[in-house]
Amino acid sequence: MKIFIDGKFFSERDAKVSVFDHGLLYGGGVFEGIRAYNGRIFKLKEHVERLFQSAHSILLKIPLTPAQVAKAVVDTVRANKLKDSYIRLVVTRGVGTLGLNPLSCKNPSVIVIAGKIQVYPPEMYAKGMDMVTVPTVRSLHSTVNPAIKSLNYLNNILAKIEANNAGVEEAVMLNAAGFVAEGTADNLFIVKRGELFTPPLSAGALYGITRATVIDLAEQAGVKVSEPNLTRHDLFNADECFVTGTGAEIMPVVKIDGRAIGTGKPGPLTARLVHDYHALTQVAGEPIY
């Protein structure tokens, strides 16, 4: 595997960052998870744009232009001769002193890893997933804004552990007001009477790129989509439920907090969107070769 670090490629063994990197010491940095399908990088422009927005919010100056970052992603996938890949794009604050002040970090690092991912077991996509709501709530907009995809994922990791401890794969995270925000690494949708609903971004969700794609696909299919605040009661009484993310794609959800959702099986609109999403991934995106 060839890993891009600051303009050069390194083998897996030699791809290293300093113990003084504030990405390691303080979680100072931002990242993106991107997919390549069938020789194309899906939604590359959108991911690079979100990376720059996350960096801007935490006052991190990425040392490359968006076009150069996009090229680094394409070059890394090409160097690894991959057609299908999960790509991790990371920008760390770089080496600094042991103190908190990020001004000591003069050279942020840009890292690209092109590998593979299997977020959930394949049979789960057919059967659907169980979720539970967890005590750890999504961070407030007045703390680390949940729209920032930073290297500080501890809040989501705690929620994930709480879900795992309850014997399921994924957590429904509520916000401090008790409304549904999202999963630990995916956005959440429900279907009710043929319409699609997802929490508003203001509820504390990440501005998901898969979320936006699914909204587009649903609207193209003539399905009405709205973004109201949702409660657990709304989830329990939905006809269908699913979560979306670059890694997970679209995963049907069939039980939440012990309540069956709809028939307790993946629903027809979910299946339609899974089909349309997979079809789109095969033909859309930035060509690698």
Ligand code: PMP
């Ligand atoms: N929410 C969180 C917290 C995430 O980290 C992610 C991405 N892994 C998502 C939602 C889904 O976003 P996207 O569709 O852009 O991958």
